[in-house]
Amino acid sequence: MSMFCYQCQEANKGKGCSVKGVCGKSEEVAKLQDLLIYTLKGISEIVVKGDLDAKELGEVNHEVLRSLFMTITNANFDDDAFVQEIRKMLTLRNNLRDMVDAANKKDSPNFFQKLLGLKKEQTGKKVSVSDLHDAARFQVSSKAEMLKKAASTGVGVLATANEDVRSLRELITYGVKGLAAYAEHALNLGKEDVTLYAFIYEALAATLDDQLSADELVALTLKTGQSGVTVMALLDEANTSKYGNPEITEVNIGVRNNPAILISGHDLADLEQLLEQTKGTGVDVYTHSEMLPAHYYPAFKKYDNFVGNYGNAWWKQLEEFESFNGPILFTTNCIVPPRSEEVKARIFTTGSSGYPGCKHIKADINGKKDFSKIIELAKRLKAPTGIETGKIVGGFAHEQVFALADKVVDAVKSGAIKKFFVMAGCDGRMKSRGYYSEFAEKLPKDTVILTAGCAKYKYNKLDLGDIGGIPRLLDAGQCNDSYSLALIALKLKEVFGLEDINDLPIAYNISWYEQKAVIVLLALLHLGVKNIHLGPTLPAFLSPNVAKILIETFGIAGIGTADDDIALFMGA
Missing domain, CATH: 1.20.1270.20 (Substrate Binding Domain Of Dnak; Chain:A; Domain 2)
Structure with missing residues (x-):
């Protein structure tokens, strides 16, 4: 075996990549x-x-x-x-x-x-x-x-003699990776919490300790979820204190006839610097994939060259980058190895991202980045080729939904809204992910979808309508913004005077792909959320016994057919 990796949902044959990563890594x-x-x-x-x-x-x-x-x-x-x-x-x-x-x-x-x-x-x-x-x-x-x-x-x-120990060690490690990603985003905006560093050291050191039992590692796994809640709250504070609370926003998905830069990934601090440096240059800036929710923040609306979102989820970039024509800036993960040298020559990376042969832009000692080479290249290249037209609506983070709370509560009490479906998480290449488009389309018209992450691209351009003026799709933002969905659930629990968050008319049908989804899942478990359906497959790194613990303790389940799952959820 030349390598082995099973940290993402697309692990080869549902077991692990042993020659080359499905993601493209060597x-x-x-x-x-x-x-x-x-x-x-x-x-x-x-x-x-x-x-x-x-x-x-x-x-x-x-x-x-x-x-x-x-x-x-x-x-x-x-x-x-x-x-x-x-x-x-x-x-x-x-x-x-x-x-x-x-x-x-x-x-x-x-x-x-x-x-x-x-x-x-x-x-x-x-x-x-x-x-x-x-x-x-x-x-x-x-x-x-x-x-x-x-x-x-x-x-x-x-491998240890105990496969369950190895499984739990990996679950903790992947959760810590997701935690670190969110912590770095917050740090880039000047926010940090030393307790998170202390936990990272505690958790990683524990994965070397052969004296720890499976039960002790289960406890540490749940503690990882607790730190997940802490880091997501920290990132939410960092984003909203710097850029304001997201608000309902229509985002253009067409193009203008100007040279342009496409920014992908998740880091809002990088976006802010790019927008500052492109002001007055005649170069437009479009978001791609997980950067879409940046349009919802009030602070970014002052830039008249911040003009829309281009394309869809990360995995469609191979075709979309070709038609965009201009340079692409990756601020974090979600890179797909480019097919052509022409596209690769237009890709720039920064932060923790990187690709061989692509220009990497580092920050100076003050955290400032010089994007002039990207801007210069954009001016020499053609404007984007349009691939769609219209607008999509988002910006339903916690404060915006709280502002609609009375309307939402009345709709629930009147029976106009029967159930909320949390369909957060990641998108991916597997054909089986078409389940989520079908699921969203077939949901009864008296249900509302709460989403965050690039999973939204499976259904955010469907005409799902509204319920008494409340859109049936409420997009809270990036996977980084999943904390909003937790806050919304906790607020509804408070409003309805419930003792248990699981008594709410909320079902969880979440898609996952990489390690940030792992920390979000563990955070939800720490908050007491049960009966989460996870797909399109359960993680390959879960041993049968660890999977059994999650199923029996928390009601974790996989997915079936859209029709069967809707019947199950609506009958509960």
């Missing part, structure tokens, strides 16, 4: 990602066993977030970027380890304490280097050495 990239995660686990063990205070680790915390984000599905395909990141993280790991080791031998601050800005009393407790896991001690320098070491560190070879 064997080398897969192995380097494994080694980077292994290194982060070593760092985490040093922090935990050395009793280091996360709030004093500064840049180490931020680099850990970046490293985790780089390994999310479809985020970074650049093997050289991973080699550089592994070297950087090994240096930080060794500095931390040597600092803890030196603290055992003398009382005065050493070089590494000074390097990390730590005081003597913050160097932690005594821990012998020899007691640390190999992840905290191994040494490599060349790419060849990294690949050789990675062959013994990936999930495909780190």
Whole structure:
């Protein structure tokens, strides 16, 4: 087996990719990602066993977030970027380890304490280097050495005698990856919560501990969900405090006859910088896929060159990027390897994203990015070719729905609205995902869909109508905005005076693809939500026993046919 990866929904044959990722990542990239995660686990063990205070680790915390984000599905395909990141993280790991080791031998601050800005009393407790896991001690320098070491560190070879333990370790790790993605977005807007860093170290270190039982790992899995709620609340605060609360907005899906830039991914801070730099240049900016909800924020409406959304969900980019004609900026994950050199030459990446042969734009020490090369290229290229016309409506995040609360409650009490369906999550390439379009179309006319994430592209252009002026599709935003759906459910629970969130007329039919969906799922479980249907397939990384726990404890279920599932939901 040259590689093994089963972290996303499209794992080959529902089991795992063992030659090349369905996502397009190579064997080398897969192995380097494994080694980077292994290194982060070593760092985490040093922090935990050395009793280091996360709030004093500064840049180490931020680099850990970046490293985790780089390994999310479809985020970074650049093997050289991973080699550089592994070297950087090994240096930080060794500095931390040597600092803890030196603290055992003398009382005065050493070089590494000074390097990390730590005081003597913050160097932690005594821990012998020899007691640390190999992840905290191994040494490599060349790419060849990294690949050789990675062959013994990936999930495909780190099998324990207990498959359930391995399954839970991976579930926790993937949840932490999603948590890190959301935390990095918040950090880019100046918001952070040190408890999240402390939890990341605790969780990753625990995945190295062979003494932990499956029951203890189940408890840690639920704690991961608790941190998921914390990070989503943090990101919501970061977005709304900076850009205002999303509001009901019509978004144009046609094109203008100007040169243009297409921005994809999720990072609103990158979008803001791009809009600032394109003001008055004659270059339009369009969103793609998960960047669509940026149009809902009041702060972005002042830019008259921020003109609409182009295309659909991430997986359709191969055709849509060709017809767009202009440059594309990826701010995060959702890259599909381009088919042509012409398109690749128009792709730029930034942040944790990357693709070999594409120009990567780094931030300076103040977080500023120079997008002038993208703007210059846009001016030399043709305007986008239109692929559709019309408008779509969104902006139904928590504050906007709260403003409609009386109207919504009256509709429920009168029977005009029988049930809400949370259809959040991810879209993907598998034909079986057509289920979600069919499900939305066939839902009774007295039901309302609450959505967030790119799953919306399966039904956000359908004519679903409204109920007494309330649209039957309420789009809260990105997958990052799933917190809005939780807040809406909790608000309805309060309004109706219910003790249990599961007594609400809300059903959950969620599609998943990558690791941010994992942290959202765990967050919902922490909030007590039960009977979530998850599709189009259950995760390959769940062992039969772990899947059984989720089914028996939380009522997790897969999907069937649209007709059968609607009958089940409506009869409940």
